[in-house]
Structures are given as C-alpha cells and as structure tokens.
Amino acid sequence: MFINNSRCPVDIRKMFSQNKMQEIDNIIDKFQEKHILVIGDVMIDEYIIGEVSRINPEAPVPVLDTQKTEHRLGGAANVANNIVSLGGKCTLIGQIGKDETKEILIKKLNDKEIRYFLIENENIPTIKKTRIIARNQQVIRIDNENIIEIKDEEADKIIEKIKENNFDIILISDYNKGIITPYLMSKLKELNKKIIVDPKPENIEYYKDTFIISPNLKEGKEITKEKDINKIGEKITKNFNTKLILRCGEKGAYLFEEQETHYFPTKAKEIYDVSGAGDTFMATLALAISSNSNLHESIILGNHAAGIVIGKLGTSTLSTNELKKSFSIQETKIKHLSEIKEIVEKLKNNNKKIVFTNGCFDILHAGHTHLLKEAKSLGDTLILGLNTDESINRIKGPTRPINNGAERAEVLASLESVDYIIFFDEDTPLNLIKEIIPHKLVKASDYEESGVVGGDIVKQHGGEVELIRLKEGKSTTNLINKIKNSSNNKL
Numbered sequence: 001m002f003i004n005n006s007r008c009p010v011d012i013r014k015m016f017s018q019n020k021m022q023e024i025d026n027i028i029d030k031f032q033e034k035h036i037l038v039i040g041d042v043m044i045d046e047y048i049i050g051e052v053s054r055i056n057p058e059a060p061v062p063v064l065d066t067q068k069t070e071h072r073l074g075g076a077a078n079v080a081n082n083i084v085s086l087g088g089k090c091t092l093i094g095q096i097g098k099d100e101t102k103e104i105l106i107k108k109l110n111d112k113e114i115r116y117f118l119i120e121n122e123n124i125p126t127i128k129k130t131r132i133i134a135r136n137q138q139v140i141r142i143d144n145e146n147i148i149e150i151k152d153e154e155a156d157k158i159i160e161k162i163k164e165n166n167f168d169i170i171l172i173s174d175y176n177k178g179i180i181t182p183y184l185m186s187k188l189k190e191l192n193k194k195i196i197v198d199p200k201p202e203n204i205e206y207y208k209d210t211f212i213i214s215p216n217l218k219e220g221k222e223i224t225k226e227k228d229i230n231k232i233g234e235k236i237t238k239n240f241n242t243k244l245i246l247r248c249g250e251k252g253a254y255l256f257e258e259q260e261t262h263y264f265p266t267k268a269k270e271i272y273d274v275s276g277a278g279d280t281f282m283a284t285l286a287l288a289i290s291s292n293s294n295l296h297e298s299i300i301l302g303n304h305a306a307g308i309v310i311g312k313l314g315t316s317t318l319s320t321n322e323l324k325k326s327f328s329i330q331e332t333k334i335k336h337l338s339e340i341k342e343i344v345e346k347l348k349n350n351n352k353k354i355v356f357t358n359g360c361f362d363i364l365h366a367g368h369t370h371l372l373k374e375a376k377s378l379g380d381t382l383i384l385g386l387n388t389d390e391s392i393n394r395i396k397g398p399t400r401p402i403n404n405g406a407e408r409a410e411v412l413a414s415l416e417s418v419d420y421i422i423f424f425d426e427d428t429p430l431n432l433i434k435e436i437i438p439h440k441l442v443k444a445s446d447y448e449e450s451g452v453v454g455g456d457i458v459k460q461h462g463g464e465v466e467l468i469r470l471k472e473g474k475s476t477t478n479l480i481n482k483i484k485n486s487s488n489n490k491l
C-alpha cells in the first residue's frame with residue numbers, strides 16, 4: 001500500500017569580498033525556489049526527558065521521573081524537515097509500518113508541509129528510536145525496527161511517482177533499513193538527475209556513478225578499510241567514479257574531486273549534541289547545489305548549518321535567518337583600521353582591557369587555539385592582527401601561505417576567543433600596535449620579551465607584554481613537514 005500526500009508546502013576566495021553577505025543571502029534566498037526529493041529510511045525519534053533522584057529498590061538502577069515526552073522526525077524524515085525549515089520544498093519517499101508510530105510520523109509530516117509518498121508494510125513497525133534523557137544526558141537508546149527490503153514492483157511505483165514531478169536534485173538518506181535496494185538505485189540513475197548520497201557502508205556498491213557520496217569519517221574508514229584520510233578519498237573517488245565529501249564532525253569536511261583535495265573547517269563552537277548534524281549538512285548541501293552554488297560554497301554553508309544544530313538537543317533544524325546570522329556574526333569581526341580605531345576608543349572609554357596578538361595562522365592547529373584562548377583570558381577584548389597573503393609570501397617564501405587570507409580569516413572569525421580581526425600588509429604589526437596601543441601584547445613563549453615587536457611601545461603606555469607557553473610539538477611547520485613526509489611515503 002502507498003500513502004501519498006500531494007499538498008503543496010511551502011569561490012571560497014569570494015566568501016569575504018565586500019559583497020559577501022549579499023552573495024550568501026542570494027544563495028540562501030534561492031532555497032525557497034527548490035524542490036528536493038529525499039529517498040531514505042524514515043523514523044521517529046522519541047525523547048523521554050526527566051530527572052533521576054533515586055535508585056530503584058528492586059534493582060541497582062536509577063529511576064527516571066518523567067517530565068515530558070517529545071517526538072521528532074528522524075532519519076530521512078529529519079533531512080526533509082531540515083530542507084523545509086530552510087525554506088525549500090521537499091518530497092519524502094520511505095517505508096513505514098501500520099501502527100501508532102506511523103500516525104505520529106504522518107501528522108508531523110503534514111504539520112511541516114512535507115510532501116510524502118510512503119510504502120506501508122504491515123510486516124514491519126515504523127522505525128522508532130527512543131532516547132532516555134536525564135539532566136540533558138542520554139542514558140540509553142531503545143530501537144524498535146524490523147528490516148525488510150522493498151520489492152522491485154514497489155521500486156517501480158516509486159520511479160513512476162518521481163517521473164510525475166520535477167525535482168532539482170535527488171538526495172539518498174540511507175540508514176540500511178530496507179528502502180534503498182540495488183534495483184531502485186539502478187532505476188534512479190536512469191533518470192539522469194544529480195544524486196547525492198549519505199551512504200551506509202554495507203550498500204556502498206549501489207552508489208557507483210552518482211554525483212556525490214558523503215559518508216562520515218567512521219563510514220569512510222569502514223568502506224575503504226583505510227585510516228588515512230587521503231587514502232579514503234582516493235579509493236572512494238576511484239572505485240565509485242564520484243566526488244567525495246568526507247564529513248569529519250566538529251573537525252569539518254574534505255572534498256575530493258578531480259585528483260584535488262580541499263579541507264573545510266567547521267564553524268567552531270561547543271558541541272552539545274551531534275544527533276542529526278549530518279542530516280542538516282546534507283539538506284543544506286542539496287539546497288545550495290540546487291541554487292547554483294559551487295561545491296566549495298555549498299560545503300561551507302553545510303558546515304555552518306551543522307555547526308548550529310550541534311548546539312541544540314537531539315535531532316534539530318535551523319532557519320534561514322539562523323544560517324544567515326552565523327555568517328554575519330563572523331563578518332562583523334573582520335575590520336578595517338578606521339573601524340578598529342573607533343572600537344578601541346569606545347572600549348578604552350568604558351575601561352575595557354584590550355589584548356592584541358598577531359600571526360600568520362596559516363594552518364590552524366591546537367597550539368593556535370590554545371594561544372588565542374589564553375590571550376583572551378587576559379582581558380575583555382582580543383584583537384588579532386593577521387598577516388596578508390603578500391606579507392606571508394615575503395616572510396615565509398613563495399610556497400606560503402597554504403590557505404589564503406579569506407580562508408584563514410573565516411576559520412579564525414569562528415572562534416569565540418577572537419573578537420576582532422584586522423589584516424596588516426607589513427612584515428611586522430608595529431604600525432598597527434602604534435594605532436591600537438593595547439593593554440596587553442601577547443606572543444608565544446618561544447619569543448624573548450625584549451624581541452616582541454611593539455613591546456616597548458606598549459610598556460611606554462603602561463601596558464604589559466605576556467608570553468604564552470606553547471603546546472609542545474604544535475606548529476604549522478611541523479604540520480607541513482608531516483604532510484610532506486606522508487606524501488613522500490605514499491609515493
């Protein structure tokens with residue numbers, strides 16, 4: 001039996017250009033014009049939330065005093081939910097049982113104005129994953145499922161339904177619960193539509209010759225039996241004739257295409273719950289690609305979106321305003337000299353302590369983030385002087401920087417410890433320090449205090465030079481040498 005709802009619902013280098021926000025807004029605004037087809041395993045995520053204050057006298061286990069129960073769209077349904085939350089249109093195809101959970105699922109799809117075409121199978125339950133939450137901590141998860149693959153004739157019905165509509169892109173959300181079969185995938189490929197896939201390793205062979213495959217790092221390792229990221233990328237792109245976006249959670253994502261590799265750091269913030277972050281990334285990626293955003297921009301948008309939802313409990317979504325705001329917050333941190341001088345004046349008038357540090361920050365690593373966090377702790381506002389590409393080229397040589405100014409600024413602006421960023425084109429930040437006159441001038445402890453550029457000026461005005469102890473072995477040069485050695489070993 002099929003249940004159908006046909007109601008209508010509703011270049012990295014350019015990312016920090018003068019018109020950046022308008023460019024991003026234009027891409028996001030196009031989301032509302034796009035219709036994404038999501039095919040995958042649908043489920044309900046149930047959250048039983050309460051408090052634990054006593055131990056069961058019958059057995060040494062905690063007793064949960066239930067405060068509330070929540071139901072959310074999960075699996076492929078969460079991908080669809082993210083698409084409509086971002087303003088796009090979505091049709092969802094999946095498999096359900098004939099039970100009470102089905103009714104919860106359908107009501108939520110209707111409430112969200114998600115179109116759907118669902119195969120009802122009385123031999124399976126509608127998948128439900130129940131999470132017990134005590135004081136914002138997941139205690140246990142209970143899964144209710146029975147995996148049965150759809151029949152070829154059911155797959156044919158799905159293809160017929162797809163041909164009745166016009167979709168901008170097909171997104172496969174595979175949880176290996178029965179909806180995705182080799183036969184269905186062969187028929188989908190015949191439609192000559194772009195297909196992007198969030199795969200399960202068990203089914204990876206199904207996805208040869210699709211446009212993009214995007215597993216997480218754990219799945220990439222399972223697929224290839226490799227631990228090295230470059231080897232994972234090489235094997236998947238070669239063996240399956242596809243572009244690969246390897247999702248690495250809070251560490252960002254890697255794009256492998258045409259024998260090139262690109263790294264995209266995620267939006268840096270505290271992680272609260274990673275549930276559904278991959279779904280949010282995939283939904284945003286599909287909308288961005290459909291909106292004629294290039295792959296680099298699309299991944300950056302996906303990273304930002306995922307970075308927002310990991311700050312929320314459970315499978316969550318975000319709005320277009322939240323996504324736009326995440327970029328505007330970063331943009332406001334990057335200032336011209338005239339703006340910085342005005343900010344500094346206001347801060348000093350309000351008796352705020354200004355901290356300044358500087359550097360190339362070519363490949364951001366743990367040593368950098370430690371330095372910046374410690375620097376921020378020394379005052380109220382941290383201003384970061386960032387060498388321009390031309391400045392780094394003169395200082396470090398023709399092969400540097402590895403990452404251009406826009407990329408470096410984007411990563412640094414996402415850090416909570418950094419309040420403002422200003423580029424300087426000279427070899428040293430001396431002129432900048434003369435303009436700012438910070439209360440604290442911070443450098444790493446591999447400098448002698450007497451050798452810190454601008455230190456004498458800061459001291460003349462009553463300020464101090466602070467040297468932060470480095471994390472041992474953490475440096476950009478070490479990272480680059482490690483990469484070179486790895487590449488040489490590979491050859």
